[in-house]
Amino acid sequence: MKKEIKITIEQDYFDILQTFKESNDIKSNSVAIEKILFDNYANTLEKTFDYFTINNRRYLGSKTKILDFIQTSIDKHIPSYSSFLDIFSGTGVVANHFNNEKTKIITNDMLFSNYVIHYAFFSDDAYDKDKITELLEHLNNINPVDNYFSKSFADKFFSLNVAKKIGTIREEIENMSDKISKREKYILITSLIYAIDKIANTCGHYDAFRKNSLMPEDFKMKHLDIDNSDNSGNIILNSDANILISDIEPVDILYLDPPYNSRQYISAYHLIENLAQWDKPEVEGVASKMVNRKEYNSEYCLKTAIEAFEDLITKAKAKYIILSYSDMAKKGNDRSNARMSDEDIIRVLENKGSLVIESIKHKPFSTGKTNLQTHNERLFICKTH
Numbered sequence: 001m002k003k004e005i006k007i008t009i010e011q012d013y014f015d016i017l018q019t020f021k022e023s024n025d026i027k028s029n030s031v032a033i034e035k036i037l038f039d040n041y042a043n044t045l046e047k048t049f050d051y052f053t054i055n056n057r058r059y060l061g062s063k064t065k066i067l068d069f070i071q072t073s074i075d076k077h078i079p080s081y082s083s084f085l086d087i088f089s090g091t092g093v094v095a096n097h098f099n100n101e102k103t104k105i106i107t108n109d110m111l112f113s114n115y116v117i118h119y120a121f122f123s124d125d126a127y128d129k130d131k132i133t134e135l136l137e138h139l140n141n142i143n144p145v146d147n148y149f150s151k152s153f154a155d156k157f158f159s160l161n162v163a164k165k166i167g168t169i170r171e172e173i174e175n176m177s178d179k180i181s182k183r184e185k186y187i188l189i190t191s192l193i194y195a196i197d198k199i200a201n202t203c204g205h206y207d208a209f210r211k212n213s214l215m216p217e218d219f220k221m222k223h224l225d226i227d228n229s230d231n232s233g234n235i236i237l238n239s240d241a242n243i244l245i246s247d248i249e250p251v252d253i254l255y256l257d258p259p260y261n262s263r264q265y266i267s268a269y270h271l272i273e274n275l276a277q278w279d280k281p282e283v284e285g286v287a288s289k290m291v292n293r294k295e296y297n298s299e300y301c302l303k304t305a306i307e308a309f310e311d312l313i314t315k316a317k318a319k320y321i322i323l324s325y326s327d328m329a330k331k332g333n334d335r336s337n338a339r340m341s342d343e344d345i346i347r348v349l350e351n352k353g354s355l356v357i358e359s360i361k362h363k364p365f366s367t368g369k370t371n372l373q374t375h376n377e378r379l380f381i382c383k384t385h
């Protein structure tokens with residue numbers, strides 16, 4: 001008898017397929033089973049959820065699962081605060097957690113795709129929800145044609161039909177630019193990113209795709225779960241943290257969650273960045289990565305990461321600095337090894353103020369073949385001089 005599996009919006013189709021195969025001991029790719037499972041998945045998502053929440057995205061290093069730990073640690077060591085700068089925001093889930101009437105959040109990420117998502121969720125610009133409803137209806141029913149996106153990504157990360165639909169929708173959003181506000185445009189692009197991330201033929205990043213997979217033939221954009229009432233005064237930025245740090249006003253809490261190994265985010269999320277920017281650059285290689293992607297490489301993925309970190313900390317103007325840095329070093333493969341040693345981190349932070357370290361056990365979101373062991377997620381909390 002087949003074991004039932006529960007479907008939640010946090011999962012994407014390929015997670016569910018994997019769980020189903022494992023729980024029913026199915027080795028090969030059966031088109032029939034995949035089809036039933038996908039229809040089931042699509043129906044459940046369709047019936048149960050009519051919006052995307054900010055944490056419905058797969059992202060390397062996302063802190064969704066340790067938000068409570070971050071909150072508890074802050075409550076323990078920081079008596080009060082009213083501004084929170086999340087300077088390596090990624091998905092934005094940490095900033096989102098601290099986004100309320102009492103706390104002004106400032107988000108920043110060097111990737112434009114993350115900026116678009118942060119702007120959609122956190123900006124205090126007004127937007128017309130009815131207009132978004134109409135536009136979602138229009139875009140979901142668009143007539144797909146061949147385009148840059150389908151030429152670059154079809155039969156890799158998406159089926160031909162889906163790739164055509166993604167590119168056609170993105171082009172249509174671009175063509176609407178003078179009829180919709182910046183926020184409305186970014187809400188639509190974010191909805192597109194979230195919708196396709198759920199059905200992408202990947203294990204969570206776009207370095208590679210799964211071979212011989214049956215790929216879903218459709219997807220649906222939805223509203224975003226936005227609460228504008230908390231967004232007053234938020235600031236959303238798209239810069240290199242080390243450049244931004246000199247220009248920004250002092251804050252109560254500066255939260256740092258830099259990449260901690262050699263994997264460049266632009267390489268893992270090139271497809272999402274390409275779609276968000278929509279400059280249609282030349283692409284190369286099996287995964288069709290943008291040829292100009294190296295412009296977005298982060299210094300925190302290099303062996304010299306500590307130099308960038310020291311520069312950032314020296315220039316930082318904050319009452320408290322909190323660094324998230326796990327103790328993955330030497331537990332995963334080479335690519336997973338941390339770029340900064342504990343000794344160096346402690347030296348730099350102790351120069352800036354008094355330091356405490358909080359830690360919690362965590363099983364990370366693992367991608368690819370590396371079977372990562374449980375490790376400690378640590379928060380280095382520095383009260384500055």
Ligand SMILES: C[S@@+](CC[C@H](N)C(=O)[O-])C[C@H]1O[C@@H](n2cnc3c(N)ncnc32)[C@H](O)[C@@H]1O
Nearest residue numbers: 061062063088089090091110240241257265298
């Ligand atoms: C570990 S992730 C952050 C994850 C995030 N806290 C979350 O929960 O989703 C690191 C982020 O830093 C960004 N990044 C890397 N180097 C940067 C730099 N020099 N300036 C700004 N952002 C950078 C990457 O694009 C990536 O999104």
